[in-house]
Amino acid sequence: MSGNEEPRVLGFLCNWCAYAGADLAGVSRLQLPANFCVIRTMCSARTEPLFLFKALLGGMDGVLVAGCHPGDCHYQRGNYFTRRRLVMVQEILKALNMEHERVRLHWISASECSLYQKVLTEFIEDLKGMERNVARDEVFL
Amino acid sequence: MARGADIGTEMPKALREAVQRLMETGGFEGTFTLARTPGGGVDYFLSTKEEGAPELLPLHPVMPNHAGRLLREMTLGGAMRGKVLVITRPCELRGFVEIVKRLQGCLDNLVFLSVVCGGVFPLSMVSAGWDGKRTEEYWAYPDGRPVQGLRPACQGCTEFIPYTADLVVAPSANGHWALTAGSEEGGRLIERAFPSAPAAEMDPKALEAMAVARKAGREEVLSHEADVKGLSDLVKVFGRCIGCHACSKACPICYCTLCTFESSRMEDRMEQSKGQLEVKGGIRAPAGTVLFHIGRMGHMAVSCVACGCCQDVCPVGIPVSLLFKKVGEAVQARFEYVPGRDVKEALPINTFQPMEFKEVGE
Structure with missing residues (x-):
């Protein structure tokens, strides 16, 4: 990204793990990037592909989906479905030669606040190395 | 696989006669196939009585509607009441199977007759007036002679052999056509309908030649407009889109009656686009x-049978x-799914x- 521009990232965090992890990161006073918006979902499997596409076409530079580790889902198997769905979304973006790296999936448990910090900072660093999302300036969407 | 019966060389007459015999001997309550409609059109018809029925045109080389879509509507409330012979193309059958997996249709009581498919012509050809000669020329396709003017999706179709059909019309040796069995039920039907017809089988050479031609066709059709390189190309391809949603209406997989893209959620209120207007200084309407197209991919790409109906109905000619x-194909390959x-x-x-x-x- 050019100049001092900061990438904008949207996160879909599951209520039971990733969101609690984010909460703990705040309580623990870990420094977190400010250009990150969170949408809390009851399960990571609530993130429909459409949400991700809408975020990308709406100009978000990155979209993070985070949920419980495999096997730890509060709803037994929701995150397994999320994983397959993310594979599908990335495959669609790849087939259209769009930047599939803008969509990421991570497993963050409620106690892993430092992992949350690390994932977020790394993601934003990686996005800084990329061009700004062209959808941000595209008027014919 | 059970034996197949030779049905001769004269397509599509031979096929019509074969269907007639199957109907007489198979104990069917009806047949679901393409038929001539008033005004020179062609569409699907469920025929339960011979008298008064329109001229049946099984496997006529156009796809006015996706049969899978029609069968879904007919069987959504439960199985078809009597045994029905359904005559469809492979992609229509595959589309219906996909919809049955989504619990939106029922396969019970349906016996499928399909074909080693040569593709279909665009719908616009029927509206422009059908030339009878074209049908005869069309059925020579296993010779390896390319048929001109097929739908682009058909030119590049590599899944032209039906998977789950009970009966398969297939090219046999020396330009003959064979009715072969794809299931035990199909084998019984053939034995009953053609007890004395000479045995015949699918000709693997013809299938191979078709596969080679289709693979080349696939490379060709996917190399132009569909070769999208990022968002800017996508915007170009869909720049012509008028947002009529006809592609999703024609799609065999898109079954939601309350489509999210037609809900008020997708209507762009000025309130919502205020931010966009501030940043971009303008937005396209309809927004x-x-x-819509990417979202639809997210909903049905895993099940897309590449039938080509969406492109056929597009009023502005987008290679949907x-x-x-x-x-x-990319998504399905990742999941090793057909x-x-x-x-x-x-x-x-x-x-x-x-x-x-x-x-x-x-």
Whole structure:
């Protein structure tokens, strides 16, 4: 990204793990990037592909989906479905030669606040190395 | 596989006679096939009585509607009441199987007759007036002679052999056609309808030649407009889109009656686009054309059978089916899934293995 521009990232965090992890990161006073918006979902499997596409076409530079580790889902198997769905979304973006790296999936448990910090900072660093999302300036969407 | 029966060389007459015999001996309550409609059109028809029935045109080389879509509507409330002989193309059968997996239709009481498919012509050809000679020329396709003017999706179709049909009309040796069995039920039907017809089989050479031609065709059709390189190309391809949603109406997989893209959620109120206007200084109306198409890919790419109906109905000539074919193939390859191969196979997004795709999600 050019100049001092900061990438904008949207996160879909599951209520039971990733969101609690984010909460703990705040309580623990870990420094977190400010250009990150969170949408809390009851399960990571609530993130429909459409949400991700809408975020990308709406100009978000990155979209993070985070949920419980495999096997730890509060709803037994929701995150397994999320994983397959993310594979599908990335495959669609790849087939259209769009930047599939803008969509990421991570497993963050409620106690892993430092992992949350690390994932977020790394993601934003990686996005800084990329061009700004062209959808941000595209008027014919 | 059970024996097949030779039905001669004169297509499509031979096929019509074969269907007639199957109907007489198979104990069917009706047949579901293409038929001539008033005004020179062609569409599907469920015929239960011979008298008064229109001229039946089984496997006429056009696809006015996707049969899978029609069968879904007919069987959504429960199985067809009597045994019905359904005559469709492979992609229509595959589309229906996909919809049955989504519990939106029922396969019971349906016996499928399909074909080693030579593709179909665009719908516009029927509206422009059908030349009878074209039908005869068309049925020579196993000779390897390219048929001109097929739908682009058909030119590049590599899934032209039906997976789950009970009866398959297939090219046999020396320009003959054979009615072969794809299931035990199909074998019984053939034995009853053609007890004395000479035995015949699918000609593997003809199938091979077709496969080679189709693979080349696939490369060709996917290399132009469907070769999208990022968002700017996508905006170009869908720049013509008028947002009529005809592609989703014609799609065999898009079954939601309350489509999210037609809900008020997708209507762009000025309130919502205020931010966009501030940043961009203008937005296109109708908004969300690209989102509609990508979103639809997210909903049905795993099951896309590349039938080409979406492109056929597009009023502005967007290569929708080619794009969906390309994306669908990529997604399906990742899950090693072939839509419509087997009704018992779970949809890739409705199933999982605990230890898979570890590279996605760390």
